[in-house]
Each structure stands twice: as C-alpha cells, then as structure tokens.
Amino acid sequence: MVEVLLGKYEVGRLLGCGAFAKVYYARNIKDGQSVAIKVINKKKLSGTTLMSNIKREITIMRRLHHPSIVRLFEVLASKSKIYFILELVKGGELFAKVAKGRFSEDLARNYFGQLLSAIAYCHSRGVYHRDLKPENLLLDENGNLKVSDFGLSALKLDDNTNNHLLQTLCGTPAYVAPEILAKKGYDGAKVDIWSCGIILYVLTAGYLPFNDPNLMAMYKKIYKGEYRCPKWMSSDLKRLLSRLLDTNPATRFSVDQIIRDPWLAKAKDQDSTFHLTVSDETSHQLDTAGSSSTSSSSCSLNAFDLISFSSGLDLSGLFHDPFNPIVHSERFLSAEPASKILDQIERAASSENAKVKRNKDAHAVDLEGPKAHFVARLEITPLTDQLLVVEAKTKAGDSASFTLFWTNKIRPHLSGLLYEPPPLTITHAAADASIVL
Template sequence: MVETEQAENGRGSGGVVVGRYEVGKLVGCGAFAKVYHGRDTGTGQSVAIKVVSKQRVNKGGLNGNVKREIAIMHRLRHPSIVRLYEVLATKSKIFFVMEFAKGRELFGKVSKGRFSEDLSRRYFQQLISAVGYCHSRGVYHRDLKPENLLLDEKLELKISDFGLSALTEQIRPDGLLHTLCGTPAYVAPEVLGKKGYEGAKIDVWSCGVILFVLNAGYLPFNDHNLMVMYRKIYKGEFRIPKWTSPDLRRLLTRLLDTNPHSRITIQEIIHDPWFKHGYDHRLSKLHLEDADMKLQIDGGARRMNAFDIISGSPGFNLSGLFPGYTRKYERVERFISCWTVERVVEKLEEIAVAENLTVAKKEACGMKIQGHKGHFAMVVDINQLTDELVMLQVRHRQQPPASSGRDIWSDTVRPFLLDIVYKPD
C-alpha cells in the first residue's frame, strides 16, 4: 500500500494507489469522498478512483451506505451505468476503481442551455433503460439528477453515485421504503409525505424532473424558500414550456403525477409514443441476462493449473474493508468436489425441474439455469483440477424473495453444493 495519503489530499498526481493505479488530478469532491482521474499502469486504461475516508464514514455512521453501494455496483452491468472494476482498501481509506466518464456530468452540458427534443429523448431513453434494469435487479437509486448522470467519450449517458440507493431487502412489511433521502428539487411528493414510498415510483418521478430540465433548461419546481418549493412539489404545481410538443407534454404530465398509484410506470414509458420514437428495444431486454451471467464456452472441461486458480480467485471481498462484514451480496462461489462433471450436471438438472427453472444452456464445461421471469439466474462453470477433483465456479443472481417466498439459492442449490464438497479423510 503506497502513496495513499497523496491521493487523499489531492496532491497525488503521479502517485500510485495499491501499486497498480497511477493517480491523476482531482475531478470531483463530496462530503465523504474525493474522485480522481487514474490510470491502470498495466494496461494504460483510464479509470476513476473514488477515495473514501473510513474515519469520516465511521463518524457519520455511514458504514452501511458504503457497503451497500459496493454491493449494488457489483451486481449491476449495464451500458448506461458506471461500472465498478475493483474495490481496494488501506487502514484509513477505501478505493472504488470505476469506469472513467470522460465527458463529465450531464448537468454541465444542460446548464449551458436546453436540449432539443430529439437529444432530450436520446438521453431519456438511455436513462429509462438503465433505471428499469436497476429495478429488475431490486435496486432503487433514490437520488437521480443531472449531477449523477455522467457522459463518456462518445457522450453516452452513465448513471453514477449509488450511495443513497436502496435494495429490495430494505422494504418494510408494509411494502414500502421509509428513509427520507434525495435532492430537494428532484424528490417525489410521497417522500415529503413521510408515510412511506415505493422505490420504483420515486425514481420515475425523478426521471420526469430530469426530462423536464433537459427540455426546458430549468427546474419544474424551484424556489429560494425550500418550504415553498416543497409545497409546489406536493401539489404538483408546474408549467410546461410552450415549445414542448403535445406528445412530450402528455408524457411529462404522467411522469410528474403527484399520485404514485396513477403515475406512469417504466413499462408504460417504453410504450409511450414520444419515448419509443427511434428507441432500440434491445435495451429493454437487458434485465433478462447480465453480461457476466453467460456460460464460458471453451470446447469442454479442461484441466486447471495453479495460475488459473490464483487468477480466478474472488477479487471482490469486503471482509477486509469493514469489521464484521458478511458477504451477503457475493455472487461468485467456488466448490471443490469429487463428483464427475456429468453427475453434477445431471443433479442440477433435477433441481431445476423441481424448482420450475429452465436449463437455458448446457455444455461439457457447465450449464446455465434461469427462471421465475428473469428473477433467478445461475451459471455453473466446471473445470478439472485433478483426475479425481473438479472445481465448480458458480455465479448466481436473484431478486430477494418476498417474505413468504423461498430462497432458491440458499434453501436448495447451495446446500446441495456444500453436500458434495470434497472432504479429505
């Protein structure tokens, strides 16, 4: 661990964090973190390095937020979401190594003037695709605003900053979330009502405010007096600019509906006449399969060597970042077994049938199982360690079950895999 203090203090141009990433200039600063441009010294790739002070996080009681942000970013793979590559840590700091958005914030672009409807639609389509994907993964952003929407070198949109996000696991027995959070001008009226809210509904409201800003160049609800602004939000008092087309006017009205029960949904947005003009519907299918949930096909089960095992070890381990952390959101597990590949595959097929799942793909090196309307997916890659032993690398994803539902991974699949683990005499 070297040069970490330079990175934290903003004097670290040319410094190296954990021996691999060269730290460049400061590009952003918040209450608990600073973001630097960085470079992977091995590949030359540009990255963003978010440096979080453990002392500040502990003092603010935000350990849970940081752990949740890491867990959330680790489970999301979408072209319009900033990707988390790696998490590193020293005794005093945590480093998020992320995709670098060269184009900076969308806020900087729209602050220079309103967008055309075509450009507004292009960014709104990317935003809705990514937000819908998050919701399909049980993730609710809760702080969507132009400052948290970045642009890459091709000026394509990337959602960032999941520090205030919520997971389905946080929903209370009444089916609602209750934490007050968000940015005042973008917060939904039901959040202000303090009676609980649905994460998906408030994200849609924020998307509506963002679309309004892109088209108008100013906020729909704004006042120097915060309480006056909140009253406007609660009553839904706003005026749509006269240059707005009738189709966009209708969509904005449905997005900024103060009644969450009648507010437009993500699926309804995708089929809206204004929205779907030029929309690539393949973006709406991303919730069906993650880029990292594909079966690795290399012609069959092969013999692994020591380098394979070491380089394939889990790089995502939060145990060293926070005392007492349990790897609740880890999606990759490995098992050593003396069962044959054929026997493992046969048994997993039986489990799939029993759980009403589908074997989406089967190869000599493993299989992919999915089902429950895309809420569960599991990929099992099998490699030969020795003549007698195989290594099973299992990647799994599922939305948390309802309070009355079963957890397929924890209740069925994992117990089976643990049962077949090789136990030396």
C-alpha cells in the same frame, strides 16, 4: 513524482472532491487503461451511517454491467481508505451542459432514452437508484450518457415479505417524489420514474418544475404536483411529463408505458444512439444498440465476489460500523447442483433437531431452529455456469442464535459442498497495507 497505488495504478490529477471522498485520474500500469479512482476516507465516516451505504453501493455496482452505467472495475481497501476503481467518463456532468441552455426535444429524447435504458436495466435486477439528477448523469467522450453515484441506491426487498415498500427518506429535494415526503413507504421503481420526469423537464425547459427559495414551500408544490410547462414544449411531451410527474404512484407511468409513449416513439424514426425493446414480462430490459444483454440468472464473478467467500481472508473489519450494524448473513460458494445442496442442508438440519420447509421456489428453503428460536431463509443463486452461492439470512427470531447454530451445527455437515477460491495475494504498501478485493 507519480504516486503508484499497489503497483497497479499511476495516480494523477484530482478530478473532484466531496465531503467524504476525492476522485483522481489514474492509469492502469499493466494495460494503460485510464480509470477514475474514488478515494474514501474511513476516518471521516466514523460515527455516521455511511459505511453501510458504501458496502451496499459495492454490492449493487458489481452486479450492474450496462453501457449507460458507470462501471466499477474493482475495489481496494486499506486500514484508512477505500478505493473504488471506476470507468473514467471524460465528458463531465450532463448538468454542466444543460446549464448552458435547454436542449431541443430531439437531443433530450436521445439522453432520456439512454437514461431509461439504464434505469430499466437496474430495476430488472432489483436495484433502485433513488438519487437521479443531472449531476449524477455523466457524458463520455462521444456524448453518450452514463448513470453514476449509487450511494443512495437500494436493493429490492424479499418478495415473500408483506412489506415491499422502502422507508428511507433520501434523495435531492428538488427531485424527490411526493410519496417519499408522505413518509408512508414507497416503491423504489416509481420513485426513479418521478426523478426521470424531473430530469426530462429540466432538459427541455432549462429549469426545475418545482422550485422555491423556501424548502417547505417547494415540498408543498411537489406534494400537490403544482408545475407548469413552458409554451415551447410539444403537446406530446407535455402529456408524457404529466404521466411521469403524477403524484399518485399507482397511476404514474411504468417503464413499459414510457416506451410506448408517442413522444419517445419518435426516436425510432431518428438516428438515435439507443435502442428500446419491450419484453413479454413485467420486468422489462432496455439495451443500448449493439450491446449484449446479460442473463438475469447468471452474472460474472469478479475478484470482489470471490474474496467475500474466501475462508482465508475476512474483510469484515474493514467495514465495521458500530453505529449502524448490518444484518449478518452466512454464505458460501459451491460447484454442486442446487438439489444436492438442499438435500444436504435438510439432512444436516434434521440431525440437529431443526426443520427445513420447502416451498414453490426450488432454490430456496426456510430453516426453523430448535425450539423455534429463529427462522432463516436459505437461497441458492447462480453466479456462473459452474458456481452457485448459498446465502442464509435470519427471517425471524434471534439472529445471534441463528449464527451460532449455522456455524457450529450446520456448516460442519457441508464441508464436502464448499468451493474454495484460489489464494489471493495481499500486497503491502509502505506504512499502509492494502488488500486487493
């Protein structure tokens, strides 16, 4: 008997299994589309820090729409499980293919170009993967690369803070960058570039550049940048690898420099499945040939976005993690112009003895509470051509005081600005009510 999830998906064979999740093949009943369903057991996450990782993974994946990145279609949740409905990638892991033998430089260049396209796209949207390795690179039925598993990814920190470096120690040992080992903070983009260098080495050499049965000995090699290129590598490739595997992140190649490198430039003279373009700004976007680029100022709003703003359905209980609380933010949707929203917030704050400080950013202000108990950052971001999201987060001071002040003092003044999404249907499955996000 075929199991049906929420009357939407026929769930089939098991595709893979991990410590906290299982992945199944499934078919959308309505349109027949094949998908992969990642099922996460919430009970197994109890007492760990992984629940917040899942929330972040959802937030990140819903903003990524690129041909070389596995697509998240929607998220379903129940009392005991979380379901990721993902693009089905039928070709398996790139790791399985390279395990059979090293690639020619032409084939490696093709895959590396697609990987670079995806990573440049992520970085242009403030997303750092932090766990790039061949096991997380999948191949579709046409042999095209797809980046997967954003469970350890991070979002770019607020540019207005003095500390723009990431601190979390994460990644797979053989692919980890030396600055992570130094524990002094690191640039997420440069860490991804290092991992791309490791991947390129593995594709063309057939083995890891830094490897040792003793983990500490391997870390010492990584920290010192001690590796050797095999004799069959071209001089151009060896030179590129030396710039990718530069132990100094300040001088390590950027995406721009990689694009212009002679070794990758050879792809322009070949029949490649990827296309590289360089923008005039520091954040560059690389798009796969034939795909349409997405504006960085506006993104499509899916069901998960909408439900998070709905006053009629609070999903916070699904993700509550007492061992790793997440900084709370207040947000709402509005169809009004940004200028009108900021003016209304300023009037509301003034009437409640709070101060609003405007700065160079026309779509952001700082809100200082009465008696300076807190300072909050209010930002307005376009989601569609018609809708804006207003988000307020504590910048300094007492978060609880800010939450109470916003809820009881500011929000009542904003009722005329709020956009309420249409009602969403809650579907009850037998013995386990599930909610479509």
